[in-house]
Amino acid sequence: MPPSPYLVASSLSPLTHVGFNHALRERLEAGARALTYFGAPLADGAIELTALLQDEQGLSVLRGHATGDAGLPALTVQFPQLHIFEREIHEQTGLPMPGHPWLKPVRSPVAPMAAYPFFKMEGKEVHEVAVGPIHAGVIEPGHFRFMCLGEQVHHLEIQLGFQHRGIEALVLQRPLAHAAALVETIAGDTSIGHTWAFCRALEAMAGVTVTDEVEIVRAIALELERVAMHLTGLSGIATDIGFLQGGTTWGRLRTTLINLSMQLCGSRFGRGWLRPGGVRFGIDAETARRIPDLLAQFQRDMRTVSALFETSLSVAGRLHEVGTVTAETARELGLVGMVARASSLDLDQRVALPGRAYTRLPMPHAKQLTGDVWARAALRIDEIGRSVVWLLQALAVPGLDAPPLQPIGALPPDTLAIGVCEGWRGETIHALQTDANGKLRHFKAQDPSLRNWFGLAVALRGNDISDFPICNKSFDLSYCGNDL
Amino acid sequence: MLRSLRVRISQGRQYIGDLRAAAPANFRGMPVIADAACAPACRACADACPSNAFVSLDPVQIDLGRCVQCGDCAPVCPEKKLTFTNACHTAAVLRDDLLISAHRPAPPPIAVSAALHKQFGRSLRLRSVSAGGCNGCESELNAVSNVNFDLGRYGIEFVASPRHADGLVISGPITRNMAEPLQLCFDALPRPRFVLAFGACAISGGLFAEAPQIERQFLDANVPILYVPGCPPHPLTLVNGLMDLLGIALP
Numbered sequence A: 001m002p003p004s005p006y007l008v009a010s011s012l013s014p015l016t017h018v019g020f021n022h023a024l025r026e027r028l029e030a031g032a033r034a035l036t037y038f039g040a041p042l043a044d045g046a047i048e049l050t051a052l053l054q055d056e057q058g059l060s061v062l063r064g065h066a067t068g069d070a071g072l073p074a075l076t077v078q079f080p081q082l083h084i085f086e087r088e089i090h091e092q093t094g095l096p097m098p099g100h101p102w103l104k105p106v107r108s109p110v111a112p113m114a115a116y117p118f119f120k121m122e123g124k125e126v127h128e129v130a131v132g133p134i135h136a137g138v139i140e141p142g143h144f145r146f147m148c149l150g151e152q153v154h155h156l157e158i159q160l161g162f163q164h165r166g167i168e169a170l171v172l173q174r175p176l177a178h179a180a181a182l183v184e185t186i187a188g189d190t191s192i193g194h195t196w197a198f199c200r201a202l203e204a205m206a207g208v209t210v211t212d213e214v215e216i217v218r219a220i221a222l223e224l225e226r227v228a229m230h231l232t233g234l235s236g237i238a239t240d241i242g243f244l245q246g247g248t249t250w251g252r253l254r255t256t257l258i259n260l261s262m263q264l265c266g267s268r269f270g271r272g273w274l275r276p277g278g279v280r281f282g283i284d285a286e287t288a289r290r291i292p293d294l295l296a297q298f299q300r301d302m303r304t305v306s307a308l309f310e311t312s313l314s315v316a317g318r319l320h321e322v323g324t325v326t327a328e329t330a331r332e333l334g335l336v337g338m339v340a341r342a343s344s345l346d347l348d349q350r351v352a353l354p355g356r357a358y359t360r361l362p363m364p365h366a367k368q369l370t371g372d373v374w375a376r377a378a379l380r381i382d383e384i385g386r387s388v389v390w391l392l393q394a395l396a397v398p399g400l401d402a403p404p405l406q407p408i409g410a411l412p413p414d415t416l417a418i419g420v421c422e423g424w425r426g427e428t429i430h431a432l433q434t435d436a437n438g439k440l441r442h443f444k445a446q447d448p449s450l451r452n453w454f455g456l457a458v459a460l461r462g463n464d465i466s467d468f469p470i471c472n473k474s475f476d477l478s479y480c481g482n483d484l
Numbered sequence B: 001m002l003r004s005l006r007v008r009i010s011q012g013r014q015y016i017g018d019l020r021a022a023a024p025a026n027f028r029g030m031p032v033i034a035d036a037a038c039a040p041a042c043r044a045c046a047d048a049c050p051s052n053a054f055v056s057l058d059p060v061q062i063d064l065g066r067c068v069q070c071g072d073c074a075p076v077c078p079e080k081k082l083t084f085t086n087a088c089h090t091a092a093v094l095r096d097d098l099l100i101s102a103h104r105p106a107p108p109p110i111a112v113s114a115a116l117h118k119q120f121g122r123s124l125r126l127r128s129v130s131a132g133g134c135n136g137c138e139s140e141l142n143a144v145s146n147v148n149f150d151l152g153r154y155g156i157e158f159v160a161s162p163r164h165a166d167g168l169v170i171s172g173p174i175t176r177n178m179a180e181p182l183q184l185c186f187d188a189l190p191r192p193r194f195v196l197a198f199g200a201c202a203i204s205g206g207l208f209a210e211a212p213q214i215e216r217q218f219l220d221a222n223v224p225i226l227y228v229p230g231c232p233p234h235p236l237t238l239v240n241g242l243m244d245l246l247g248i249a250l251p
């Protein structure tokens, strides 16, 4: 059996802050990846630390306690992949993190946005360009500060938090039955990716096992979301470089797919489809028979427009060697998902932690080697093709009608449960922790964007400022997913 | 060249001719409350609703301005009173018009505004501001300009600069961190100008109405001229609301 995409641990005995730091360093030195690392304030004033690690054996967890006065020496300098986690722990719990090179706000939940401590670049021929929070298009807000030497970007600093609406706290305050609807809006373009990770965590904690068929319906929903959002991104890149046939045709193909999701669940964004304990909508045999024709037509049209894109010299000229992230940088910064795969990393949780759906019907790993805008676009074209082939196999699985939702009973006390799901941007991770009475006391949601935003900043170094739009579109990150 | 032609041929004709008549298949758009008695003291629907949309239970009244169309209420009703239609004619000019019940099953039809028709009936420029939106609303706002809905055919377009805009479309519950940028953006719009609320979050705060990180005073001073309900609203809900209000392509 391959390792599971979830983990449950009861009554973890915490390490001291020194022991925790030591253990975390050792595991990372031994080659483990940190998937998430977060802090939660406890009633006695201590900070509870939780790190989720992954190696060939699968997922494992480290738990520690730190106190405010002692602080916790930051490990970011040795392991840059931790930089955003340590910043977030500091921001959410106030735990001092001495030695962190830039303990800047992640989303400014309390401090005014204007108080953000930007880097400054000084010199005779340098200038800064400030963009946002409101951008030119119909898009979420974020602030970009370009420090330039002439046209060339020396560094880009990204300030986020404008979308912070306190979603983690709301999930804890509301009845558990309301959580799924909230989770669907953590990043509204990844409703399935987030809700599946949440369901995995909650079901694992409650000891509920859904059927294989339910898992396959969830994966069908996930792949439809992936294809639709990859098409949105491709359409955006194409429009930005004036390749209008790509812009309109990919946009139109996206409409076909989100309307298919709507036929299956009532929403173009998969809202209300997944719920803890199952899925609200299955796929009856008659519908499952009809969809392959639509997908076959989709595949033909997709190939036609992608061939035009991939053979057009002007497209290649515009996208090659722009916004490059090397494999080494991607690994060091802890980049995830399609961005990491475009930089040649083997990082797809559908492969590493396949769960029952992708164990039964494996998803072949896609990757690109060059790490530039071209690679990220080509990867998405490739992944769309693979997902459609996968969907055709999945729809042939018998018995996809949904059984009624299984009830989620009382939760066990002092238990940590974590679910992981490879959404279209990358791994989404949800962690739940109960108290001594089995009531949720901590909820952590992590969108892949949290880690990848810094990748975008680094990708732009040494590039022309005019290349920012295509770099940005090729990363295609979520503001609200970061801001929570 | 041949490849390009092939793409053009595959594209075919995509635009929806009669936008008012379009009905999206299986869209869970608007709840329908059957005119039947509830089980005594039952409040299953209200308890299941993540958005506090049941403003009263006797009679059952749903606030479309809060409803996120999740559908979680329908299966828990012991009397099976709640169903959904794919209605996209649900936008309203008054906040209270979004309250529906068995006796008022949908918001009243929108009457043409003579003033807005004169000012913007042939050309309307909109500036979108996402203030805590989850990219669901933003995606559907982008969709109104795509090849299917193509609202540009009636002179309605989203623009980059607020200085070029006639109206401001708000999505999201308005976070504290976006309150000031939103105000600055609106201040930059030339007069006459107006505000339009797109989606449950913008209309009522939606799922986030009680969050302390939300700051909605902007809407007290700038009452929207059109409320477009949904989570996210279907593009047609905005399209229909705007076309009716501005008196565009009336039948």
Ligand code: SF4
Pocket (backbone or CB within 6 Å): B031, B048, B049, B050, B051, B052, B053, B054, B062, B066, B067, B068, B069, B070, B071, B072, B073, B074
């Ligand atoms: S569909 Fe609307 S009224 Fe029903 S539970 Fe969901 S938000 Fe509440």
